[in-house]
Amino acid sequence: MSNRPTIRDVARQSGVSHQTVSRVINGKEDVSPETRTLVEAAIEELGYRPSAVARSMAQGKTHTLACISPNLTDFTFASMIEGAEVEARQYKYFILSSSASDSQTFKELVNELVGHRRVDGLIVINPYADDRFQFIPKDVPVVFVGASAREENICSVSLDDEKVAYDATRHLIQLGHKHIALITGPMEEDCSRDRAEGYRRALDEAGFAFDESMVVEGDWTATSGQDALLSFLEQGRVLDAVFAQNDRMAIGVMRAARDANIKVPSQLAVIGVDDMPLSSYFDPPLTTMRQDIPRIGREAVRILLEIVEKKQSKVCGLKLSAELIVRQSTLKKGGE
Amino acid sequence: MSNRPTIRDVARQSGVSHQTVSRVINGKEDVSPETRTLVEAAIEELGYRPSAVARSMAQGKTHTLACISPNLTDFTFASMIEGAEVEARQYKYFILSSSASDSQTFKELVNELVGHRRVDGLIVINPYADDRFQFIPKDVPVVFVGASAREENICSVSLDDEKVAYDATRHLIQLGHKHIALITGPMEEDCSRDRAEGYRRALDEAGFAFDESMVVEGDWTATSGQDALLSFLEQGRVLDAVFAQNDRMAIGVMRAARDANIKVPSQLAVIGVDDMPLSSYFDPPLTTMRQDIPRIGREAVRILLEIVEKKQSKVCGLKLSAELIVRQSTLKKGGE
DNA sequence: ATGAAAGCGCTAACAA
DNA sequence: TTGTTAGCGCTTTCAT
Helix, strand or coil: CCCCCCHHHHHHHHCCCHHHHHHHHCCCCCCCHHHHHHHHHHHHHHCCCCCHHHHHHHHCCCCEEEEEECCCCCHHHHHHHHHHHHHHHHCCCEEEEEECCCHHHHHHHHHHHHHCCCCCEEEEECCCCCHHHHHCCCCCCEEEECCCCCCCCCEEEEECHHHHHHHHHHHHHHCCCCCEEEEECCCCCHHHHHHHHHHHHHHHHHCCCCCHHHEEECCCCHHHHHHHHHHHHHCCCCCCEEEECCHHHHHHHHHHHHHCCCCCCCCCEEEEEECCCCHHHCCCCCEEEEECHHHHHHHHHHHHHHHHHHCCCCCCEEEECEEEECCCCCCCCCCC | CCCCCCHHHHHHHHCCCHHHHHHHHCCCCCCCHHHHHHHHHHHHHHCCCCCHHHHHHHHCCCCEEEEEECCCCCHHHHHHHHHHHHHHHHCCCEEEEEECCCHHHHHHHHHHHHHCCCCCEEEEECCCCCHHHHHCCCCCCEEEECCCCCCCCCEEEEECHHHHHHHHHHHHHHCCCCCEEEEECCCCCHHHHHHHHHHHHHHHHCCCCCCHHHEEECCCCHHHHHHHHHHHHHCCCCCCEEEECCHHHHHHHHHHHHHCCCCCCCCCEEEEEECCCCHHHCCCCCEEEEECHHHHHHHHHHHHHHHHHHCCCCCCEEEECEEEECCCCCCCCCCC
């Protein structure tokens, strides 16, 4: 057994009640300066540290938030989580981040985390990646990240996907492209659908007809982007630009283009979304829509803590914007 | 206040003592089948879930491990953590992963996590990234990841860095390269030094003289790899191959080569370490040493739990190996 | 096989 | 300003 000193040891040492010690370590006002000094000396001398568990026990709060994402290795998710941690730490909270690759795992995880009251609140990254959103308990503070909630009373933080896609497509149009293909993420994810909407709106606005056959559904992987371009080529589609809904798929497109001896950007312009690390190191460097991903995590924590601490659940859906980063994978049509 | 049922509610409901309920939820043997059924029915009916905090309180264990890395976004770290989580979950443990970009943050983090007994053990990824290792308390179970411990009594899991570098360099030598440059990580990290050792041994074995001026220290970033090649070129070094100690720097080298109109692999062979995602999507696809990164995390948890649970601290330094993945950034000298 | 009592280390509510 | 008394919800020990 560990012989760590308790609050009572400190009390004994400094000749006050344990409650006064509690007051000191919690920075309460109503303690006389002398007593405070006395107690602080005893704390120092004994090397006393309050036990987080005992505290949680007494106040019924764990000061821990869970953050569940499909995985940890995707740069986007990792950045969000890192942002969330930074913010949480400021408030003396901890983030317990876990990955749930499927909804079954998600269900079990939430069951452990929330059911056993291990956390005070829940951040769910990509809640609509599958049917996992169904397994979120109603009685726990939750914030969705990466998709605005379909239900009324859940807060969310996400990218303004429609606008991002609109801006990306608009960029291609302004460069003079007329045959712009779209590669989406999985269409069960709201963000894929919203981005498809933005693409459509830009096309509409430019007076281009929307062509179903210029859209292929991918799964965010580079391979799926590669396959998508191949399928366009096999079908003999005429296209001079591709908007891939994320950078990885855009990278796949550039790879397929290289293999097919299609020059990017002169014969085919490519734009992605994310500005992931190394986007500028591909050949050619990738034009993309840069999001402030850590901020998404930070905002999520901020909102969640408002709910957790003040029970203040004014519903909010925060949408952040993205910035166009022009590199060499897009170029004015006919230019060189 | 939450009205969740406690163990006593279940006891009342099923007409037994709360202690018997405790026995049932802990799967103890000495409970009669009938009583068990009775209690289980009550648990079901009331929707009872034991409180993790109360449990921790009573047994003095949190069933939580901390995992601290320099950041979460580096793919290598993220993979290790993900591996650690998977393993931990099997043992019903949770991982509280935090990033500490500098040793001051690390110190505060450890202070919070370990000082307040929020976790049962500690996994430190890249303990020698700076002087953070100095802030690790002696009285807590620890496992180092990514570097074998310099101290005697600390367990570690890492890549067999010397061998990996030896194999990589050997690959270049066997292809006929004679002027092989080395780009290292920060030399304060053991893994950079070990990899430099392996490079040297391969050179020695081939009868090549070690040339100080063919070595440049980078910082793992693509930019530093790019700068490194530039500096070789500016100094007019003759080189036909580069061994970069990680993939990102290798990518930087390829980028610099492209900018300088040097053809990879025909004029310059490049090999990295990690096999990070998209390594195969660069131009040309990168030859690299692939490590089983999630396994490093898994092993770390396994070892840590042995220490935590069985107090069994037989010191161990586990070294894992890597596999050569030949892509198109290396080629037999003179071949095409 | 079951129960009673004590306690894990703290905070909350009230009293002095 | 300070101390006293009760818990928080569980496990552990010792009886029975």
